Structure formats: C-alpha cells, structure tokens
Amino acid sequence: MYSSEPSGSYRPSAKEKFNFYNTLAILLKAVEGQKTTIDLRNESSITGTVDHADGYMNVEMKDCIFTDSRGDTFKFELFFVQARNIRFVHIPPHIPIIPAIKDQLQKVSGHLVKERSTKITHRESRTLLSQREGIAAVKQILEERKNSAVESTSESS
Secondary structure (H helix, E strand, C coil): CCCCCHHHCCCCCHHHHHHHHHCCHHHHHHCCCCEEEEEECCCCEEEEEEEEECCCCCEEEEEEEEECCCCCEEEEEEEEECHHHEEEECCCCCCCHHHHHHHHHHHHHCCCCCCCCCCCCHHHHHHHHHHHHHHHHHHHHHHHHHHHHHHHHHHHC
C-alpha cells in the first residue's frame, strides 16, 4: 500500500495512537493511497487521493478537485483538510471495512495482533453451563405447555 511518510520518519504520538484505537480515524488511515471524496461542513467537497491521515483525522490529499457549494471546481496539487471541517468521508467500495481496520491497527501497534486463544476460562465455562441449564429449563417448560395444551384439546373433544 502507498505510504506518504518520508522514509518512515512519521511516528504517531501517544494521543494519536489512542485516537486510532478508540475512533474510526483508523479507517481513514486505511484509505491512504486511495482516491476518495470528503464532504466538508460548508457544503463543499474535495475529491482526490488521500496522501496522509493522522490520528486526529486531519487529512492531506493530492491531485484533487475542490468543489465549492456553488458547484465551481478548482484543481489543487496538495490540499489539507482539518478534522473539524470534515462532514463525511466516502470509503471506496472495494475496501473491506473490518479487515482494513484490523490491518491498520496491526500497523499502528507495530506488532502482530494476536487472535484470542481458544482456551476457555473457568468463568466462561461456568457461564456456558449456566446458559445451557437455562435453555434446557426453557425447553422443558415449553414442552410441558405443549403437552398440557394437547391434553386439554383431546379432553374437550
């Protein structure tokens, strides 16, 4: 995937990492290098290639076309959008959202994100047992109601 950071010199701050992990700014990071449209709060829009997105959702775009609220268009080689001015970011349809988020989280963290182990803890096993007992009790009650309904209809006939 395209990377705009000059020779890997960009490192997100702790606050940016927090934002990546707790907001959808990480999804905007996944759109880097892709052509997309960003709708702005002043009814304008900008269409171009996302060059860089940070943890605060500030976006740098290149080779873009700015369309103002009257429909006039202007070409820009580089365009910076402050996060507070963004209304919508159109995610390209070819980007699978959940895998893109997981992939970007892995890149931001700098290490592999491990899948949860399949080993069940004691607490989880007790919870599962309790759930199974509850389901069995509900099935038994439904079966008893069904049997009593069948008996009452056979007695009335």
